[in-house]
Amino acid sequence: MEENTETKVEVGSNRVYELGYLFVPGILEENVAAEATALKDLVLSFGALPISEEYPRLIELAYEMEATINNKKEYFTTGYFGWLKFDLDPEKVAALHDKLALSDKLIRFLLIKTVRGSTMSSKRPYGRDTKRRTTTKAEDGTTVPPAEINKEEIDKQIEALVSEEVAA
Amino acid sequence: MKQDYFSANNIKHIDYKDLEILKRFLTPNARIMSRRRTGITAKNQRKLALAIKRSRFMGLLPYVAR
Numbered sequence: 043m044e045e046n047t048e049t050k051v052e053v054g055s056n057r058v059y060e061l062g063y064l065f066v067p068g069i070l071e072e073n074v075a076a077e078a079t080a081l082k083d084l085v086l087s088f089g090a091l092p093i094s095e096e097y098p099r100l101i102e103l104a105y106e107m108e109a110t111i112n113n114k115k116e117y118f119t120t121g122y123f124g125w126l127k128f129d130l131d132p133e134k135v136a137a138l139h140d141k142l143a144l145s146d147k148l149i150r151f152l153l154i155k156t157v158r159g160s161t162m163s164s165k166r167p168y169g170r171d172t173k174r175r176t177t178t179k180a181e182d183g184t185t186v187p188p189a190e191i192n193k194e195e196i197d198k199q200i201e202a203l204v205s206e207e208v209a210a
Numbered sequence: 211m212k213q214d215y216f217s218a219n220n221i222k223h224i225d226y227k228d229l230e231i232l233k234r235f236l237t238p239n240a241r242i243m244s245r246r247r248t249g250i251t252a253k254n255q256r257k258l259a260l261a262i263k264r265s266r267f268m269g270l271l272p273y274v275a276r
Contacts, residue, residue, distance in 0.1 A: 062227070062268055103269035121269065125227065152226075152268055161225040 056129040058093065061085060061142070062152040065098055065122035066111065069147065074098050074122050077147055082126055088138050090128040093158060098124030109149045121149050127156065212249025216258075224257045226264035232271060236262070240275035 061081075069077055078098050086092065101123045108117055130138070135153065142151050215234075216224065224231070235243050235258055242262055245255045265271040 062264075064268060101270075104266070104272035105269060107269055123268065123270070150268060152264060154226075154264065157223050161223040162228055163219065163221045163225075163231060 055131060056091070057132050058127065058156050058158050059090075059130050059135065060125060060127045060152075060154050060156040062123070062125040062154075063098070063142075064103075064107075064118075064149040064151070065124070065147055066109075066116075066149055067100065067118060067120040067122065069122065071100075077122075078124055081145075081147075084141065085126060085128060085130075085138065088130060088134045088141075090130040090138075093127040093129060094160070095126040096124055098122035107149055111146050118149050214250045214254060215248070216250060216254045224254070224261040226261045226268065227270065228261070229265065229270055232258070232262050232265055236271070238275065240272045 063081065065074065065077055075097060082092065082095065099122060100120055103119055103121055106117055106119050107121070108115060110116070139153055142148065142153070145151075215221075221231075226232070235248050237243055242259055245252065248255060248258070250258065262271060266273050
C-alpha cells in the first residue's frame with residue numbers, strides 16, 4: 043500500500059506545516075514585506091524552522107470576505123496572499139494558531155499539515171496528453187496523410203478574394 | 211476506463227494553491243465535479259475536494275459562480 047506522506051511524522055518529532063495568510067489590503071505596498079517578516083518572526087519564535095515561503099502579493103478575492111478587525115466588522119474584496127512552510131513541534135501548533143487569531147492585520151489564515159517538498163505541480167495540459175492526431179481515416183479504413191499546404195498559393199487566393207470584394 | 215489524472219501525472223500531493231489544476235475539476239457553477247465526471251480514484255477525489263475547500267476558504271476559488 044502507498045505510504046501516506048501527509049500524516050508521516052518527521053524526524054525529531056517535528057512536523058511540516060504550512061501557513062497560508064491573507065493580509066488586509068489597507069497595508070501600504072512598501073510595508074507588506076515588513077509585515078510578512080514580522081509574521082515569519084512570530085512563527086519562528088515558536089521554535090519553527092523555515093522551509094520555504096512566498097511573499098504576499100495583492101490578489102482579487104473570489105468572493106467578498108467579512109472579518110472583524112479591531113472590534114469592527116469589515117468587508118474585503120482584495121487581500122495580500124502569501125504562505126510560509128516550516129517545521130514545528132506539533133504540540134506548539136495550537137498556541138501558534140491562537141496567537142495568529144489575535145492579529146489585526148490578517149483577514150484569514152490557514153494552518154495545515156503538509157509535506158516537505160514542493161507540492162506545486164508544473165503546468166500540464168489536461169485532456170491532451172497525447173499528440174494531436176494529424177492523419178484522417180479514409181472511407182475504406184486506410185489512413186490519409188494531411189494535405190501539403192502551399193502558403194504562397196493561399197496568400198494569392200486571399201488577395202484575389204479581397205480584391206474581388208473591394209471591386210464589388 | 212478513464213485514467214486518474216493525478217496518478218498519470220505523478221502528483222502525490224494536491225496543493226490548494228495550484229489553481230490551474232483545481233479549476234479543471236470545477237463545473238461552470240464552481241461546484242466540485244463528481245467522481246463519475248473526474249474519473250479519478252476515490253482517494254484522490256477526497257484529496258481534491260479538501261484542496262478545493264481550502265482554496266475556497268482562502269478566497270482563491272469561489273463557492274458559487276453564476
